Amino acid sequence: MFVQEEKIFAGPALRLHVCASDGTEWLEEATADTSVEQLKERCLKHCAHGSLEDPKTVTHHKLIHAASERVLSDTKTILEENIQDQDVLLLIKKRAPSPLPKMADVSAEEKKKQEQKAPDREAIAWATANLPSCNMDRAVVQTSMRDFQTELRKILLSLIEVAQKLLALSPGAVELFTKANAMLDEDEDERVDEAALRQLTEMGFPESRAMKALRLSRMSVPQAMEWLIEHAEDPTIDTPLPGRASPAAVGAEASTQSAAGSSKGDEEARDELTEIFKKIRRKREFRADARAVISLMEMGFDEKEVLDALRVTNNQQSAACEWLLGDRKPSPEELDQGIDPNSPLFQAILDNPVVQLGLTNPKTLLAFEDMLENPLNSTQWMNDPETGPVMLQISRIFQTLNRT
Numbered sequence: 001m002f003v004q005e006e007k008i009f010a011g012p013a014l015r016l017h018v019c020a021s022d023g024t025e026w027l028e029e030a031t032a033d034t035s036v037e038q039l040k041e042r043c044l045k046h047c048a049h050g051s052l053e054d055p056k057t058v059t060h061h062k063l064i065h066a067a068s069e070r071v072l073s074d075t076k077t078i079l080e081e082n083i084q085d086q087d088v089l090l091l092i093k094k095r096a097p098s099p100l101p102k103m104a105d106v107s108a109e110e111k112k113k114q115e116q117k118a119p120d121r122e123a124i125a126w127a128t129a130n131l132p133s134c135n136m137d138r139a140v141v142q143t144s145m146r147d148f149q150t151e152l153r154k155i156l157l158s159l160i161e162v163a164q165k166l167l168a169l170s171p172g173a174v175e176l177f178t179k180a181n182a183m184l185d186e187d188e189d190e191r192v193d194e195a196a197l198r199q200l201t202e203m204g205f206p207e208s209r210a211m212k213a214l215r216l217s218r219m220s221v222p223q224a225m226e227w228l229i230e231h232a233e234d235p236t237i238d239t240p241l242p243g244r245a246s247p248a249a250v251g252a253e254a255s256t257q258s259a260a261g262s263s264k265g266d267e268e269a270r271d272e273l274t275e276i277f278k279k280i281r282r283k284r285e286f287r288a289d290a291r292a293v294i295s296l297m298e299m300g301f302d303e304k305e306v307l308d309a310l311r312v313t314n315n316q317q318s319a320a321c322e323w324l325l326g327d328r329k330p331s332p333e334e335l336d337q338g339i340d341p342n343s344p345l346f347q348a349i350l351d352n353p354v355v356q357l358g359l360t361n362p363k364t365l366l367a368f369e370d371m372l373e374n375p376l377n378s379t380q381w382m383n384d385p386e387t388g389p390v391m392l393q394i395s396r397i398f399q400t401l402n403r404t
Helices: 036-047 055-059 103-116 119-128 138-144 146-169 174-183 194-203 208-216 219-228 247-263 268-281 291-296 303-312 317-325 332-336 344-351 353-358 364-373 373-383 388-403
Strands: 014-020 025-030 060-063 088-093
Touching: 014 036, 014 373, 025 036, 036 055, 036 060, 036 088, 088 291, 138 388, 146 344, 146 364, 146 388, 194 208, 194 219, 208 219, 208 332, 268 353, 291 303, 303 317, 303 332, 344 388, 364 373, 373 388
Parallel strands: 014 088
Antiparallel strands: 014 025, 060 088
């Protein structure tokens, strides 16, 4: 009896379950060295219409391994595709490629794109040729488009003066501002940005260290993280920041000053209020970021220029660099200038009832002072139920007048 050579040396046959797209199922036997293309030709004999002599019949179909959802490569063998006995294969017809667009369709699409295209300089000049010319100073236009963040400092400076005068008229003014001064000495847990603190604690840093780092970096998460990493081995990392009095001492000082204020006359009370205001402002003095100072001085800038730039830009190193390289506006002297009290903007803000009511609240004054020296805390005060409505009205009034 004659036996074919390939059957003598063939490996064990694998029984494969094949499913076609029309629902036909059958078992197909193949050895491990059978190529995927040969297996596909066998499968097509069961379900494909037409002659297999046509190469398109084979190339228009593909075999998919059902368990792994892989498309089998025609050039590989069953062994290389890691097909096991009793595996399920899907015989799927490939999707026909989308026909190429006709020339008429291409022309219509291009015409549509041209219609939607923005006009160029020549088109604008042709369309506006018959319009009367109007000479306008670009500098004036740019100056009139004021930025809210730039003007906010001037607005806050003027509103702080108004709030101080209004609160000084109240009977318990000295006691109010003594408490306000004490609030700045209290533990500032409530004024730490909760989102920033959460970011650092989720990284594994202890909460007390994260709060200290955030205060030193003025609520900047990247700078706080750098500080924590740099001082990880520092034995004094858990030492409280200087100048932080205990609540008992603060309460005793507040009660002493309150009693003294109630026993003095109006002039002495006003002098005491002035001293308290000065204490509040001293606690908000600007402290430049030491690393930003070193980085900018390494670029060749003078130390005084660097300090002015960081003060103007609130310790933003990139913004400070732009200020030093640009026209240096606003100047450091302008930072302490309020808005014109006779300007329509300031009058509209003072006429707003929500702002008027807010200016009689000591917390609003504290919020203004805090935002003045630490703009990163603006979001916190905007979300505060007492100070948020006041800030919202100021923003709306500014945007309304700026548009008109």
